[in-house]
Amino acid sequence: MDEKEIATLVSVIILVVLVIIIITLFSVFVTRKNRLLKEQEKVKEAFEKELTDTQIEIREETLRNISWELHDNIGQLLTLAKIQLQNANDDSQAIAEAINTIGTSLKELRSLSKLINPDTLRSLSLVEAIQLEIERYNRLKYLVATIQIQCSGTIFSIDNKVEIIIFRILQEFFTNTIKHSKASELNVEINYNDKALTINAVDNGIGFDSTHFGPGKGIGLNNIKSRAKMINADLEILSAKDCGTQLSLTYKIEQI
Structure with missing residues (x-):
């Protein structure tokens, strides 16, 4: 076998090896791509299930x-x-007083009708939905003092599915405050800036030892954390005995 034949054989071998490498790399790429697509589909299904549950x-x-x-x-x-x-x-x-009472009842019914409408959350902004919920708590006097809400910054649009989950996170926190905290005050601050939506909700209740908070302890609070993770929001719950509880949630605008 002369040098020319040897060179040709070596070239063929190199070409075959390159083809095998290319095929292997392509196969690995396709496998990883399919695995990634399956993982993304699972994440999407989990999100949709969480949204439905919410x-x-x-x-x-x-x-x-x-x-x-x-x-x-x-x-x-x-x-x-x-x-x-x-x-x-x-x-x-006395008749005038009765008429006034009936008028108040009608006003309350109109407020209540907003909750009955299934399109309420879809038609309201997140802030409006939270304000409506807080108005309801204040009307029923669940706490000794009224719940205060402050909103600052320029409101920007967030995916409605994400807003629903954020609303439920706050609704669950409010429920925990009312049922367990024995709080007389609940303050909610909502801030929109050019980077993120931040929400801080603080009560002055009996609190709990958050250093021992974890899986299996506090289903409601664990649900709050898992839902925040689902929408890639940063969430922190801080509490100490006799020092109240604070929820801090940040949803970055880059995720919108």
Whole structure:
């Protein structure tokens, strides 16, 4: 075998090796791509499932709220109006008081109707939805003091699916405050800037030892953390016994 034949053989071998390497690399690329697509599909399915679960929970919470408000607020107002009319005895002032009570009942019903409308969250901004929820808490006087909310910055648009999950995170935090914290104050600050949406919610309740907080301890708070992770939001829950609880959530505008 002369040098020319040897060179040709070596060239063929090198070409075959290159083809094998290219095929191997392409196969690895395709395999990784398919695995990545499957992982992305799983993440998407998990997000959609979480979104569905969240919407169901909001709907269930809304129905509970409607039940409480009908019984504890509107029902009592209408009962009062009935008593006022029964005792009026053609007293114009008493009749006027009853009319005023009925008017208040109608106002409360109009406010309640916003919660019944399934398109409420879709038609409202996140801030408007949170304000509506806080107004409901204040009307029913769940806390000794009213819940305060402050909003600053220029509101920018966020995907409605993300807003729904953020709303549910706050709704669950509010519920925990009302049920467990024995707080007299709850302050909510919402800030939009050119980089992120930040929300801080702080109560002055009995708090808990957050250093021992973890999996299996506090289903509601664990749900809050898992949902924040689902939308890639930074979330921190700080608390100490007799020092209240603070929730801090940051959703970066780069994710929008």
